[in-house]
Amino acid sequence: MRKKIVSVLLMGAMTLSLGACSSNTNSPEATTGAAASAADQKEDTTAAAAESAEAGSKHIYVLTAPEDHGWTGSVATFAKEKVEEVNNDGRYSAEVITCDDASYQINQIEDIIAKGEKDIAVVIQPIDDTVQSAIQELVNAGVPYVAFDRIIDGVQDSAVANVKGDNEGIGAGSAAYFVSLGLKPGDKVYVYEGDTSSVTTLRNKGFTEYLTGELSFDGEKIADDAKWTEDQVNSSITYSGAMNWSRSDTKASFETLMGDSSNTSTKWIYAEDDELAMGILEALNGGGIEDSAKAAFLGNKPVITGCGGLDEFYGVLRGESYGDIYGQLGGFMSVTYSPSMIQTAIADMVDYLDGKEVTQDHVIECKNVTADNVSEFKGFN
Numbered sequence: 001m002r003k004k005i006v007s008v009l010l011m012g013a014m015t016l017s018l019g020a021c022s023s024n025t026n027s028p029e030a031t032t033g034a035a036a037s038a039a040d041q042k043e044d045t046t047a048a049a050a051e052s053a054e055a056g057s058k059h060i061y062v063l064t065a066p067e068d069h070g071w072t073g074s075v076a077t078f079a080k081e082k083v084e085e086v087n088n089d090g091r092y093s094a095e096v097i098t099c100d101d102a103s104y105q106i107n108q109i110e111d112i113i114a115k116g117e118k119d120i121a122v123v124i125q126p127i128d129d130t131v132q133s134a135i136q137e138l139v140n141a142g143v144p145y146v147a148f149d150r151i152i153d154g155v156q157d158s159a160v161a162n163v164k165g166d167n168e169g170i171g172a173g174s175a176a177y178f179v180s181l182g183l184k185p186g187d188k189v190y191v192y193e194g195d196t197s198s199v200t201t202l203r204n205k206g207f208t209e210y211l212t213g214e215l216s217f218d219g220e221k222i223a224d225d226a227k228w229t230e231d232q233v234n235s236s237i238t239y240s241g242a243m244n245w246s247r248s249d250t251k252a253s254f255e256t257l258m259g260d261s262s263n264t265s266t267k268w269i270y271a272e273d274d275e276l277a278m279g280i281l282e283a284l285n286g287g288g289i290e291d292s293a294k295a296a297f298l299g300n301k302p303v304i305t306g307c308g309g310l311d312e313f314y315g316v317l318r319g320e321s322y323g324d325i326y327g328q329l330g331g332f333m334s335v336t337y338s339p340s341m342i343q344t345a346i347a348d349m350v351d352y353l354d355g356k357e358v359t360q361d362h363v364i365e366c367k368n369v370t371a372d373n374v375s376e377f378k379g380f381n
Contacts, residue, residue: 058353060086060094061112062346063105063124067098070275071308074339074380075125075149082343092353094346102127109134113141121160121353123345126150144352148345160352161362163345165337167199169366171206172217173335174270174305177368179211179226181303181331183268186232190257192250192271192280195242203272203307208233217366243276250279255288264296267330269304274313274334277306281316284325301330309338309369311379317371336367339380 062083067076079096086094099105105127112120122138122145124131132152138145139158147155151162178189191207194200209215211228228236243249250271257263271277283289284298306313313334316322326332341364348358369377 058092058119058121059117060092060121060123060346060349060353062094062096062342063108063122064096064098064342065125065127066100069381071310071337071339071380075342077380078340079123079342079346082346086346086350092350099127102130105131106134109138113137113143121145121349123148123342123349125342125345126152144349146345146349146352148342157360159360161345161348161358161360163341163348163362163364165341166206166363166366167202167337168206168209168215169217169363170272170307170335170337171203171208171270172210172215173206173366173368174307174333175207175210176217176220176222177305177331177333178268178270178303179222183226183303185211185226185228186236187268188266189237189268189270190240190263190266191237192240192243192253192269192276194245194272194276200242200272204239207270208237218368243279245273245275247275247279247282250276251283251286251288254280254283255286258283258289258293258297261293261296264293265300266297267300267302269302271304271306274306274308274310277304277332277334278310278313280304281322281325285322298325298328301328303331303333304329305331305333305335307335307337307366309334309336309340309377309379311381314369314374314377314379317369317374319371332370334369336369336377338378340378 060083062079064076064079065072067073067080076096076098083094083096086092097108099108105124109122109124109131112122120143122143124135124145125148126132126135128150129152132154135145135147135152135155136158139155144160146161146163147159148163149165151164156162175183183189191204193204206215208228210217210222211233212230213222213224213227215221240250240253243253257266269280271280284294312321316326316332317334319326344362344364348362351358367377
């Protein structure tokens, strides 16, 4: 979801292993690597990393989007934390290479391969699907790799692991939360969509399939007497169209929505990202909606869900902001989809290099975060 912008950072610091699930991937003895870092790599590796490299142990390149802001930028931040732990552990060395765009990321991969160094591995958050050919070059060169977040169909079977959040689970989690608060078959639901990608498709699918009883959340399916029919799904759920993961776009859209008095009775709002949900709160807190429309909407005790783990959203749940509006809501919840999952991707590679088996299709389950359990979760900025 969302990428690009300025600045290329090459940093050395790495990550300790978080235990990975076991399953169906080859052991490292079956794959050897060849490669090195980018030509303009900075001398930022720690002493532990240097000692590890001198000892001839494996080096892990972690390629992410730039460390700027939001979900994507936070991936690099979490990657650097774990990379530092890997370096301090001393068995392997590692570094983070951030890439502005797909073209630069492809160049970095090609440079790594061209160096011809032995005993390397790659963890990559592909900028977009055009990186597929470069990843295939890694495979051809015998370099083991773990893919994170954006899983490219054409090369996914060659990965050590494909680590990703559960996009269908995000939809199912929101639907389950609505049902727990009284959503009935045929009730009016408004969905704020992220974009036109497969991420949005999967989040929509998870939401509707939970309601129809095809999908479970947290190990449970919807009760038989609460199931929706396909006709109810088709007639009662309205989709916003692409908000481009934008808070400001969602704010403007919600202001327009509330401009029609027939929409003020909408009680159930599923926003497919925390930024989108925060756009709704900003609209309710601003002057773009008539006071009478706000009163009608809030008087219905609306329920709003998001997803991602934005700390600003968690701050609302902790009572730090938007207290007046939050107090008038019937519910406010975020489903987890944290950028910290990159640490699991790096941990999977460490486990693989240790000779352990790791799950190739590594889907990280979702959790619903409310005021009751928000203290158990770490947000991102």
